[in-house]
Amino acid sequence: QKEVEQNSGPLSVPEGAIASLNCTYSDRGSQSFFWYRQYSGKSPELIMFIYSNGDKEDGRFTAQLNKASQYVSLLIRDSQPSDSATYLCAVNVADDYKLSFGAGTTVTVRA
Amino acid sequence: SAVISQKPSRDICQRGTSLTIQCQVDSQVTMMFWYRQQPGQSLTLIATANQGSEATYESGFVIDKFPISRPNLTFSTLTVSNMSPEDSSIYLCSDRLGPYNEQFFGPGTRLTVL
Numbered sequence: 001q002k003e004v005e006q007n008s009g010p011l012s013v014p015e016g017a018i019a020s021l022n023c024t025y026s027d028r029g030s031q032s033f034f035w036y037r038q039y040s041g042k043s044p045e046l047i048m049f050i051y052s053n054g055d056k057e058d059g060r061f062t063a064q065l066n067k068a069s070q071y072v073s074l075l076i077r078d079s080q081p082s083d084s085a086t087y088l089c090a091v092n093v094a095d096d097y098k099l100s101f102g103a104g105t106t107v108t109v110r111a
Numbered sequence: 112s113a114v115i116s117q118k119p120s121r122d123i124c125q126r127g128t129s130l131t132i133q134c135q136v137d138s139q140v141t142m143m144f145w146y147r148q149q150p151g152q153s154l155t156l157i158a159t160a161n162q163g164s165e166a167t168y169e170s171g172f173v174i175d176k177f178p179i180s181r182p183n184l185t186f187s188t189l190t191v192s193n194m195s196p197e198d199s200s201i202y203l204c205s206d207r208l209g210p211y212n213e214q215f216f217g218p219g220t221r222l223t224v225l
Contacts (some may be wrong), residue, residue, distance in 0.1 A: 032212055034214075042218070043201075043218050044154070044203075044216050045216075046214070049211060049213055051211055088153060092211070097142060097207055098156060098159070099156075099212065099214055101153045101154045101155075102153060104153050
């Protein structure tokens with residue numbers, strides 16, 4: 001069983017809409033959760049991280065964490081064409097410095 | 112975050128040869144990592160580069176194929192040895208900063224093996 005699963009894409013949303021990305025993880029000891037954005041041909045860029053249950057907002061991005069359900073999500077509000085990228089969910093397991101990455105969800109924002 | 116640079120940015124190599132990739136961080140970091148991203152895939156951790164000691168390799172990766180050096184807290188190299196076309200990938204280094212194990216990535220090295 002994969003450690004980190006993301007909803008399969010690609011995800012296409014119209015400009016101005018909300019893009020919703022989901023990620024589940026298998027290790028209940030996971031403590032930190034990260035969302036990376038990767039443009040085609042570029043390296044991953046950290047855009048959000050969360051470690052407490054609830055919501056964390058940064059500009060148009062909101063990360064949501066529910067440890068009981070082992071679920072973390074990323075909402076992109078007012079989606080822009082520049083948000084078109086692959087979004088990678090990563091999880092840090094307790095007592096370990098390593099990250100486990102999901103397969104990624106490709107988002108396309110239609111103008 | 113620290114600024115990370117990698118050299119070369121891309122290379123095309125012949126099978127059976129080796130390539131050394133350099134990763135430079137502009138500040139001292141305790142932990143550096145090497146990842147591989149095969150075409151259309153997510154990131155796979157190759158190893159953790161430890162300063163002053165041997166790298167710690169993940170399952171499926173061995174030192175003979177991917178020797179790593181970490182001579183100080185700002186620099187590391189990854190060598191891809193005896194290359195085959197299956198080694199064609201993007202190789203990324205990262206560093207770990209912050210109390211929540213945030214990792215930041217270099218620009219990557221795109222390797223094509225013919």
